[in-house]
Amino acid sequence: MPTVNMQTANIFSFHGGIHPPENKTQSLQLPLGRPSLPNELILPLGQHIGQSSRPLVKVGDKVLKGETIAINNGFLSSFLHAPTSGTITAIEERLIAHPSGLSDLCIILTPDGSDTWTKLEPLSHWQDISKTDVLAYLSEMGIIGMGGAGFPTQVKLQGAYKNPLTHFIINAAECEPYITADDMLIREKTLELVLGIEILQHLVQADHVVIGIEDNKPTAIAALRTVLNKRKSKIQVAVVPTKYPSGGEKQLIQLLTGKEVPSGQYPADIGILCQNVGTCVAVHDAITLGKPLISRFTTLTGDALKNPQNVEVLLGTPVAHLLDYAESEPKKLSRLIMGGPMMGYTLDSAAVPIVKTSNCILAASKKELPPPAPEQACIRCGMCEQACPASLLPQQLLWFSKSQEFEKAEHHNLFDCIECGACSYVCPSSIPLVQYYRHTKSSIREAREATVKSDLAKQRFEARKARQDAEAAEKEAKRLARQKATPSKTTDEKKSAPAKAAPTAAAAPATTDESKKLKVDIAIGKSKLKKLEKQLLEAQENEHVEDINSLQLQVTDQEKAIALLEEQLAQMPSATPAAPAVNTAKASTAPVNDELKKAKVDVALIGVKLKKLQKQLIETPDDQELKDKINAFETDLKAAQDTVSRLSATTESHTAASEPKAAASDELKKLKIDAAIAKAAVKKVEKALKKAEEINAPEIEAIRQQLKEAQQRADDLEKALANPEAASQNAEAQTKKADAAPNNVDADAAKKRKIDLAIAKAGIKKAEKNIQLLQEQGKDEAEINASEWPSKLKEAQEKLAALEAEESAPATAVSAPVEKTADTVAQSEVKAEPEMDLATQIKKEKIAVALAKAQINKLNKRLESTPEDADSINQEINATQQRLQRAEALLEKLIHSQTNMQENR
Amino acid sequence: MLTVLLAIGILVLLSLIFGAILGYANVRFHVEGDPIVDQIDALLPQTQCGQCGHPGCRPYAEAIANGEAINHCPPGGQATIQALADLLDVEAIPLDGDHGTETAKRVAVIREDECIGCTKCIQACPVDAILGAAKQMHTVIADECTGCDLCVEPCPVDCIDMVEVGVTAKTWSWDKPQGIAATSINIIATDRQAEAVH
Structure with missing residues (x-):
C-alpha cells in the first residue's frame, strides 16, 4: 500500500500555549557547518540525568575517536566516549553548562588532529539478538535523550516494557523559537532517522508510530515523506500546528493521541513512548555504524552572530570556539543563552562545553532579548492560566511559592509544571513565574531530601540508643549476678539465724525452709548457667571472640556461685536430722536432757555459723555488717554455752540413771565429731585441689593424695560411726525398753538412716562436683572416666537407693503420723536432689554433644572452603567425632541411670 | 406526669447508651503515648x-x-x-x-593523618557516623554525618574540622526571585508625583 503513510493522523489539541516570534529562519540560511577541532574538548561526566559517569582513563592516556572514556555508575547513568583522537590532559573541575554556573568534574581531551577512529563494531544483527542486549549496547554507546532532559535511552526503553505500547511518538516538533537543530537534522539525515525509528520500533513493538512535526518545517516534512514513501513505511507523519510548547512530551502526546499523561506518571504508564529525532539518529549510528554518541546538531543563532547556522559539533567543544566559528560580534552580544529563549538559561562564561543535550547557543543582542522588566504586583488578570499548557493555576502557585506554602503548592500540582515559561511570557506584570516555581520545586526537593536524611539520622540514633541500653542492661545484669553470688549467703544466714536462735521445735521447719530456699537458688543459678552456656555455644558457633571470653568468665562465675550454694545445702542436712532429734528427745520422758541436747545443738550451730562468718570476714574484711553479725553470734554462742553447762550440771543426776545410754551417746557424739572433722578436712582439701586446678598449680598431685587420705579417714570414721551407733542403739533400746515409748527405737533408727542418707547424698554431690570440675577443665570423657569419681558417683547412688528403699520400709511401720510425714518430706527432698543433678548433667552432656556436632559441621564447612588444609581439618574432625561419641555414650548412661532412679522411686 | 417520666427515662437511656459507646471507644481506640x-x-x-x-x-x-x-x-x-x-x-x-546560631549545613571531617585512634569521637557521635577502632585511624561517613559538632569537643588532638557542605551542580537550587522591585517603578503619572513629594 503505497499510500499508507499519506493517511493523516488525527490531531487533537492541548490547553493553553503561546505563539512567540519563531525566529527560525536566521539559522537556516546557511548549510550545516562543521567547525574545526578546538584546542581542547571539555567532557563533563554528568551530561545526563542520574549518576555521573566514572572515568575510565587517566591523565596522559592516548585515546582514539569513539573510545570509551567513562562508564556508567549505576542503573541511571551513561557511558562517555572520546569525540576525537588525542590525549587526556586533565580530569578536573571545569565550568559546565548549568544554570548555576558551577563547576563539575570533566575529562579534558587535547585532540591530536588526526581524528582517528577506534575500531567500530556495529550491531549488525540487531533483529536477531535479544532486546536486552540491544539496550545494553545502546547504553554502552552513550545514547541519552537528546531532546533536553538527557534521560538515558535504555532506561526509558526499559520503562516502556511495563505496558504494551499503543503509540510510539517521534518528537520532531521543535517548538521553541530560534532552534532549528532538529529541522536541520531531519533534512540532513532523513534516511538515518527513519532507520533509527525502525530499530526503536522493533525494540518496543508499538502499534502506531507517529512522527509529530510542526507545520513550520515544510522542507523537513517533505524530506521525511519522500523517504517514508520510498521505503513503503507504515510510519505516520503528523503535522501539528505551530504552537509553543507543542514539543513538550506530554503536550505532543496530547496533540497526537488526545490522551493526557496523568499527574505524577510517565507516558509509558498509558502505553506511549516518546523519543526525540536526535535520539533516533544516534540509535541508528550506534547500531548500524557502531558510532557512539560523540557529536550532535546544534543551532548557533542570535543577532550577535554574523553567520548564524546549524553545526554538527563534537561534544565537549567550548562555546567560545563555536562563537568564533559563527563570527560573533562581542559588542553586540549582551546575553549568551544555552537552549532557547523560553527554556534556556544564561551562560556566565563562553568557556563551557557543548554537551549531549545542548541544542542551541543563542547569542542575543540587547535589542533582541532585553533584560527582564522589573516584577510588579500580580493583577489577577488570569492570562497565565489561559497560557498554561499543563492546565495549572499559575497565580495560585505563585502565591504559595511566595509565601513558602510548599504543601499547598504541591497540592496544586506544582510538580506537573513543565517550566515552559508560557505564563511568564504572557504576564503583563513581568512576574518571573517560572523562576518562582523552579525555586519552590527545588526547595521542596531539598526538604524531601532533608526529611529522608533526618529519618535516617533518627533511625541511626535510635539504633545506637537501643544498643547502648542493651549494653548497660547486660552490664547491670552481670553486676547483679556477681553481687548475688556473695550476699546471698549473708542473707541466708540472716534469715536462718533467728530461727536457729529460737530454742523451739520451729528449728526443723526453718531448716527445711532454708534448704528449700537454697535449692531454689541453686535451680535459678543452674538455669542461668544453662542460659550462659547456650549463649557461649552460640558465640562459639558464630566465632565472636570477645563474647566468648566474657561469657566464659560469666559461666565460671555462675558455676562457682552454684558450687557455693550446693555446699551450703550439703551442710543443711546435717542440721536437719538434728531437728528431729530434738523432737524425739522431747517425746522422751527426760525434758532436761532434751533441753540440754537442744542447747548443745544450738552451740554447735552457732559455732558453725560463726566460723563461716569469720571465713567471710577474711574474704571481705571491710564488711561492717558481717562484723556485727559475728559479734551477735559470739554472744549467742556464749549464752548457749552457758545454758549447756548449767543444764549439764542439773542433768548429772538424771544421767546417772541412764548411764549406758549416756555413755553410748557420748561415744557416738565423739565419733560423730571426729567424722565431721574428717569430712571438713576432706572438704578443705577438695577446695584446695579445686583452687590448685584452677590455677594449674604443680601441687595438684600432692593435694589429690591428701584428699584421698582424708577421704579414707572420713570413710573409716563413718563406718565406725555406723557400728557404735548400732551398739548404742541396742543399749538405748535396752535401757529404754522399760520406760521409753517403743516409738523411740524407730525414731532413732530413722535418725540414723537420715544421717546415712545425708552422707550418701553428700557423696553423690561431691562426686558430681568433681566430675563437673574435670569437665570444666576441658578434660576428655576418658580422663574423667579414668578418675575415681564416676565410680564413686555410682557407688553413692546405689547406696542412696538402698538407703531409701530401707527407709521407706520402716518408715511405714512407724505409727506416729507426724514423723511419717516428716520422713516422707525429707525422703522426697533427698530423692529429688540427685535427680535434679542428674538432669542438669544430662543437659550438660547434651550441650556437649551439640557443641561437638556444631564443631564437626563447622570443620566440614571449612574443609570445603579450604581444601588445602584437608589433612589437619580431617584430623580435627576425627578427634571431635570421637569426643562426640564419648559424650553420647555418657549421655546414654546418664539417661539410663535417671530412668533407673525414677523406677526406684 | 407520665410524659415527663417517659422523657426522663428516654434521656437516661440515651445517656447510658452513649456513655457506653464513648467508654468503649475510649478503650478500643486508645492512643498510646502523645x-x-x-x-x-x-x-x-x-x-x-x-x-x-x-x-x-x-x-x-x-x-x-x-x-x-x-x-x-x-x-x-x-x-x-x-x-x-x-x-x-x-x-x-x-x-x-x-x-547557637543557624549555620550552613556542615559535616565533620577528620584530618586523618593526625588522628591517634582514641575512639572518643566515635563514642560522642549520636548517629554512629564515625568509623574506626582503637589505635586505628577514624573517618567520618559524610553521608551519615548530621553536622552536630559533638565529636569536635572530645577530640584530644583537635583533628576534626567542621566543613561546610558546598553546593554542587547536583545539589544546586534556583534562587528565589527578588520579588516586586524595591525601587519605585514609574509606570503611571501618580508614581512620578509620589516620588516628587519625597
Whole structure:
C-alpha cells in the first residue's frame, strides 16, 4: 500500500500555549557547518540525568575517536566516549553548562588532529539478538535523550516494557523559537532517522508510530515523506500546528493521541513512548555504524552572530570556539543563552562545553532579548492560566511559592509544571513565574531530601540508643549476678539465724525452709548457667571472640556461685536430722536432757555459723555488717554455752540413771565429731585441689593424695560411726525398753538412716562436683572416666537407693503420723536432689554433644572452603567425632541411670 | 406526669447508651503515648546535637509538647521554627541566640593523618557516623554525618574540622526571585508625583 503513510493522523489539541516570534529562519540560511577541532574538548561526566559517569582513563592516556572514556555508575547513568583522537590532559573541575554556573568534574581531551577512529563494531544483527542486549549496547554507546532532559535511552526503553505500547511518538516538533537543530537534522539525515525509528520500533513493538512535526518545517516534512514513501513505511507523519510548547512530551502526546499523561506518571504508564529525532539518529549510528554518541546538531543563532547556522559539533567543544566559528560580534552580544529563549538559561562564561543535550547557543543582542522588566504586583488578570499548557493555576502557585506554602503548592500540582515559561511570557506584570516555581520545586526537593536524611539520622540514633541500653542492661545484669553470688549467703544466714536462735521445735521447719530456699537458688543459678552456656555455644558457633571470653568468665562465675550454694545445702542436712532429734528427745520422758541436747545443738550451730562468718570476714574484711553479725553470734554462742553447762550440771543426776545410754551417746557424739572433722578436712582439701586446678598449680598431685587420705579417714570414721551407733542403739533400746515409748527405737533408727542418707547424698554431690570440675577443665570423657569419681558417683547412688528403699520400709511401720510425714518430706527432698543433678548433667552432656556436632559441621564447612588444609581439618574432625561419641555414650548412661532412679522411686 | 417520666427515662437511656459507646471507644481506640510529640519530632532536624539543652531531638520534642519555646533549635533554623509554629498554632519567633546560631549545613571531617585512634569521637557521635577502632585511624561517613559538632569537643588532638557542605551542580537550587522591585517603578503619572513629594 503505497499510500499508507499519506493517511493523516488525527490531531487533537492541548490547553493553553503561546505563539512567540519563531525566529527560525536566521539559522537556516546557511548549510550545516562543521567547525574545526578546538584546542581542547571539555567532557563533563554528568551530561545526563542520574549518576555521573566514572572515568575510565587517566591523565596522559592516548585515546582514539569513539573510545570509551567513562562508564556508567549505576542503573541511571551513561557511558562517555572520546569525540576525537588525542590525549587526556586533565580530569578536573571545569565550568559546565548549568544554570548555576558551577563547576563539575570533566575529562579534558587535547585532540591530536588526526581524528582517528577506534575500531567500530556495529550491531549488525540487531533483529536477531535479544532486546536486552540491544539496550545494553545502546547504553554502552552513550545514547541519552537528546531532546533536553538527557534521560538515558535504555532506561526509558526499559520503562516502556511495563505496558504494551499503543503509540510510539517521534518528537520532531521543535517548538521553541530560534532552534532549528532538529529541522536541520531531519533534512540532513532523513534516511538515518527513519532507520533509527525502525530499530526503536522493533525494540518496543508499538502499534502506531507517529512522527509529530510542526507545520513550520515544510522542507523537513517533505524530506521525511519522500523517504517514508520510498521505503513503503507504515510510519505516520503528523503535522501539528505551530504552537509553543507543542514539543513538550506530554503536550505532543496530547496533540497526537488526545490522551493526557496523568499527574505524577510517565507516558509509558498509558502505553506511549516518546523519543526525540536526535535520539533516533544516534540509535541508528550506534547500531548500524557502531558510532557512539560523540557529536550532535546544534543551532548557533542570535543577532550577535554574523553567520548564524546549524553545526554538527563534537561534544565537549567550548562555546567560545563555536562563537568564533559563527563570527560573533562581542559588542553586540549582551546575553549568551544555552537552549532557547523560553527554556534556556544564561551562560556566565563562553568557556563551557557543548554537551549531549545542548541544542542551541543563542547569542542575543540587547535589542533582541532585553533584560527582564522589573516584577510588579500580580493583577489577577488570569492570562497565565489561559497560557498554561499543563492546565495549572499559575497565580495560585505563585502565591504559595511566595509565601513558602510548599504543601499547598504541591497540592496544586506544582510538580506537573513543565517550566515552559508560557505564563511568564504572557504576564503583563513581568512576574518571573517560572523562576518562582523552579525555586519552590527545588526547595521542596531539598526538604524531601532533608526529611529522608533526618529519618535516617533518627533511625541511626535510635539504633545506637537501643544498643547502648542493651549494653548497660547486660552490664547491670552481670553486676547483679556477681553481687548475688556473695550476699546471698549473708542473707541466708540472716534469715536462718533467728530461727536457729529460737530454742523451739520451729528449728526443723526453718531448716527445711532454708534448704528449700537454697535449692531454689541453686535451680535459678543452674538455669542461668544453662542460659550462659547456650549463649557461649552460640558465640562459639558464630566465632565472636570477645563474647566468648566474657561469657566464659560469666559461666565460671555462675558455676562457682552454684558450687557455693550446693555446699551450703550439703551442710543443711546435717542440721536437719538434728531437728528431729530434738523432737524425739522431747517425746522422751527426760525434758532436761532434751533441753540440754537442744542447747548443745544450738552451740554447735552457732559455732558453725560463726566460723563461716569469720571465713567471710577474711574474704571481705571491710564488711561492717558481717562484723556485727559475728559479734551477735559470739554472744549467742556464749549464752548457749552457758545454758549447756548449767543444764549439764542439773542433768548429772538424771544421767546417772541412764548411764549406758549416756555413755553410748557420748561415744557416738565423739565419733560423730571426729567424722565431721574428717569430712571438713576432706572438704578443705577438695577446695584446695579445686583452687590448685584452677590455677594449674604443680601441687595438684600432692593435694589429690591428701584428699584421698582424708577421704579414707572420713570413710573409716563413718563406718565406725555406723557400728557404735548400732551398739548404742541396742543399749538405748535396752535401757529404754522399760520406760521409753517403743516409738523411740524407730525414731532413732530413722535418725540414723537420715544421717546415712545425708552422707550418701553428700557423696553423690561431691562426686558430681568433681566430675563437673574435670569437665570444666576441658578434660576428655576418658580422663574423667579414668578418675575415681564416676565410680564413686555410682557407688553413692546405689547406696542412696538402698538407703531409701530401707527407709521407706520402716518408715511405714512407724505409727506416729507426724514423723511419717516428716520422713516422707525429707525422703522426697533427698530423692529429688540427685535427680535434679542428674538432669542438669544430662543437659550438660547434651550441650556437649551439640557443641561437638556444631564443631564437626563447622570443620566440614571449612574443609570445603579450604581444601588445602584437608589433612589437619580431617584430623580435627576425627578427634571431635570421637569426643562426640564419648559424650553420647555418657549421655546414654546418664539417661539410663535417671530412668533407673525414677523406677526406684 | 407520665410524659415527663417517659422523657426522663428516654434521656437516661440515651445517656447510658452513649456513655457506653464513648467508654468503649475510649478503650478500643486508645492512643498510646502523645501523638503531638511524634509530629514535633518529625519536624526537628534529627541532628541529635543537644544544642537545645536536651539529649537528642525527641526529648526536645517532648519538652516542646510540654510548653518549652520552639526557638531552641539552631540546626533547624527559622524553617523549623516556622514549621513548629504552624503545627502548634503559635507565633513563629526568631531563633534564640543562646542556643547557637543557624549555620550552613556542615559535616565533620577528620584530618586523618593526625588522628591517634582514641575512639572518643566515635563514642560522642549520636548517629554512629564515625568509623574506626582503637589505635586505628577514624573517618567520618559524610553521608551519615548530621553536622552536630559533638565529636569536635572530645577530640584530644583537635583533628576534626567542621566543613561546610558546598553546593554542587547536583545539589544546586534556583534562587528565589527578588520579588516586586524595591525601587519605585514609574509606570503611571501618580508614581512620578509620589516620588516628587519625597
